[in-house]
Amino acid sequence: MLKDRLKLARKNAKKSQQAVADAIGVTQSAYSQLETGRVDSSSFLPAIAKFLGVDAYWLQTGKESEKFDPFITVDSVVATEDYKDEFIWIDVVEAVFSCGVGESIEFHFDTINGKIPFSPSFMKDKNVTDKTMKIIKAKGDSMADYIKDGDLVGINLAQTEIIDGEIYAVYLAGEGMLKQIFKEADGSLVLHSLNEKFPDRIVSEENGRNFKVIGRQFWRAG
Known part of the structure; x- marks a missing residue:
């Protein structure tokens, strides 16, 4: 529990x-x-x-920051043909999500900028498939120190x-961003940045029509 941490x-x-x-x-x-x-x-x-x-992130959730999984090849970008069938290759797609105030984006999930290999055991453990997992690029520092500028997510x-x-x-009013989300009692959502310099953004009934959740973050590498 938070109090114990x-x-x-x-x-x-x-x-x-x-x-x-006094410090805060x-x-x-x-x-x-x-x-x-x-x-x-x-x-x-x-x-x-x-x-x-x-x-x-650990203090808030009790979960360790995810870095490279031990089952993933560290030298993924130079994996040889000899090993290609031992891994599931996931697309790195042309979609930048802001870790800042939000950035106007277009989704280019069909444009592939590379692939990263993951072991079948990793995919099973995370309950994802090559159809449901995408790797995107983070931009900005609103989620630092957990997700940094340039990290793959x-x-x-x-x-x-x-x-x-x-x-x-998430996608809100033409902007793509990575945010921690909290539910409020009145039904609104708080888009929270881990970096205290960035204020929370509220998704209400009024602006919620322009809000969409793209997917949950579960892995990162940087």
Whole structure:
């Protein structure tokens, strides 16, 4: 749970609750509510993670940042013909999703800029196929330090139903972006950036007609 990860990270960093609160600009009482579990989310989590020296995505979700899977060939771009049948080759498509304020894009999933090999066991574990997985390129730093500018990001096109707190490639009003999504009680969605410099964007009933979830992010490499 978030409260347990906060306590663990703070104790490992040898910081007091007051020190964390002062660093992020809230009262000690407000921060304490996170560690007691009375509040289970906060826009200050990326700042807290930075101060405590832990991964922001881990602090928020309990999941480790995904890097190259051990079953994936590191030298993927130079894999030889001898090994081509041992892997499933996934297209790197011409689609840039912004890790910033959003960027006007056109989808070019039919334009292939390369392929990366993945093992069948990796694909089975992630519950994706060569038909449902695409690799796109991230641009900007709103999702740093988890997703950096230029990273390749694997998305599952079959997973468009929003799971609270997961990261998705989305399309909003002509802009493509990668954002962490939170569901609000009133039915609106919060498109959240892990980099505290970037404000949240709200998807409401009014602008939701121009909103589309492309797929859930589940892998990255950079």
